[in-house]
Amino acid sequence: MKKTIWIIFIAFCLPAYSLAGHLEPFRDVPIPEYNPQTPEKVELGKKLFFDRRLSGDGTTNCGTCHDPELAYSDGLEISLHYPTTRNWRNSPTLVNVAFHKYQFHDGRAATLEDQALFPMMSAFELNQNLEYLEEEIRSVPEYVEEFTKVFGDGDTTKERIAMAIAAFERTLISCDAPLDRFLQGEADALSPDALKGYEIFTGKGKCTDCHFGPNLADDKFHALQVPENPEHLTDPRIAATRRFVAKVYHFEEYRTLDEDPGRYLITKDPKDWKAFKTPTLREIAKTAPYMHNGIFATLDEVIDFFNTGCGEGNTVLKPLQLTAEEKEQLKVFLVEGLAGAPRDFTYPKIP
């Protein structure tokens, strides 16, 4: 009897709690059963992440656009690209990426294992042929030895390459930020201004409507009507990338598409037109420029955008009427409150 009551309690109360938009302190990232973490697998994934063999012309690797110094983003409005091509979106941070229910700004990949294969194959990112990559990795004795240790034999398949990279990515975490310590009861973990900013974030600013949970993200997509990056109209290489991706995702009028359709590209649901995934805000001070197209250079610009009720025609948000002082306090909270404790990082030795 008692057990049944507990089950009913958990079934009804937990979802309500997680939908309520509460901030939560960091907790361990979820590890899928099909790809358990081992120290050897993480180390192998780290080597592959930084190995230039992953790119067609041997000049770049995942770390080129996901730089540990910049919380695994690349500091550019629109990310780096394969020579002669151009990318079309901003490189997101990879900290706490293991929490995401969807990967990419439009959520077109569900797991880190699936996601990792995209940039390797992508014509405008690493532009590598995966069948070839399997053989290239197999030609390196150290790798064959490590694959044998990790997976039981030396078969260097693309799926295993992706599994090792995903295991490494699950170790990229940002935690022990002042916000975590504050939520765990350390009353003075936030400075007085950051505390005021926290109150705005969770109150008048309504930020926790979307930025909540341990990773400050709701795993949803919203059409805030973020302005287009003008480069989308002026750079023919970006237009080529946009048409290419749209064609691959069966967007019928891909030839005349002159803006980023966001989540609509995947669902074809009109409510998803120009909707983008709510990103984590952890390490936000290190990951400028902001938004899916890097249109805002500073946090001041982002805060102004939200304060004026977001972009023209959006039906999601209304103006906030924050004073200059409140905007500043909100920024202090974002910068100080969400910076995790420093973590050591050493680059791997590539075989």
Ligand code: HEC
């Ligand atoms: C040339 C630059 C570039 C390279 C190289 C690159 N990425 Fe990315 N990465 C991006 C951009 C840009 C996005 C966002 C693309 C989008 O949303 O359409 C992204 C998105 C991601 C995401 C999704 C994160 C999120 O918040 O949704 C993950 C995970 C990721 N990359 C991992 C990798 C891995 C692993 C590699 C190497 C195999 C890699 N990236 C190589 C630029 C790059």
Ligand code: HEC
């Ligand atoms: C309706 C949901 C929603 C609310 C409310 C909301 N955000 Fe966001 N936020 C988003 C989405 C979606 C994006 C990504 C938009 C894009 O990429 O084009 C975003 C992006 C951001 C970014 C840029 C992150 C990055 O890495 O580029 C910051 C900073 C931010 N929000 C802070 C705030 C603050 C501060 C508030 C409260 C004043 C707030 N947000 C309220 C959904 C929301």
